[in-house]
Amino acid sequence: MEGSAILNNLKNRRTFIILILVTGTLYFFLGDMGNYMSKTKLNKEILVNQISSTDMSKAQYTRKGSGAFIDWIRVNLNQNEINNVVNWINSVSDSDIIELKQIPSNTSISAGIVFRLKNRKEIRIQYDLEKIYITRTDIRTGQVVYTINQDDLKSFFDKQLKGFYFGEDKVEKS
Incomplete structure (x- = not known):
């Protein structure tokens, strides 16, 4: 029982680390895309x-x-x-x-x-x-x-x- 608890704990940590890496990658990628989009939209509408x-x-x-x-x-x-x-x-x-x-x-x-x-x-x-x-x-x-x-x-x-x-x-x- 104790071995399976440790295994589950390791799987949860691994899943958590992967989730953090994926989230960080998406954050930087989407943030960079936002900068690219704002740089390309030069002619912002004048009101x-x-x-x-x-x-x-x-x-x-x-x-x-x-x-x-x-x-x-x-x-x-x-x-x-x-x-x-x-x-x-x-x-x-x-x-x-x-x-x-x-x-x-x-x-x-x-x-x-x-x-x-x-x-x-x-x-x-x-x-x-x-x-x-x-x-x-x-x-x-x-x-x-x-x-x-x-x-x-x-x-x-x-x-x-x-x-x-x-x-x-x-x-x-x-």
Whole structure:
């Protein structure tokens, strides 16, 4: 009787150890999968009701005497325009997103929009006549930078920039 009790006790310990190993392995595997999934979902949905303020500005190139100057002009967006920008960004598929470490240093931003959120985070949308860059502080700790392809948003920026380059239309037609 005593021998079978020891045998059962050893089986229970072995089962317990195996259960701990399996649980630990699953915990790490699923935890790692969670990190992978959060890293791939860069374009987290923007909720209009979470935006506390919106600022847009655009570059305007002018000549004064023999010099050229860049002025940043503030653009007031109405609620319909804000809703459109949010909807356009939210509609981007994962295949139209490329994560970056940072915006390339040789990029010349011509227009941008900042959504300041109620939780003190922000979403910055910048346009350089070719690409749309998004910098967000509301997804992970720190900031996330990525580009998106979104024709409606690109057209919106192009329309805002009409005639910005010394009175000429420098926006390239696609």
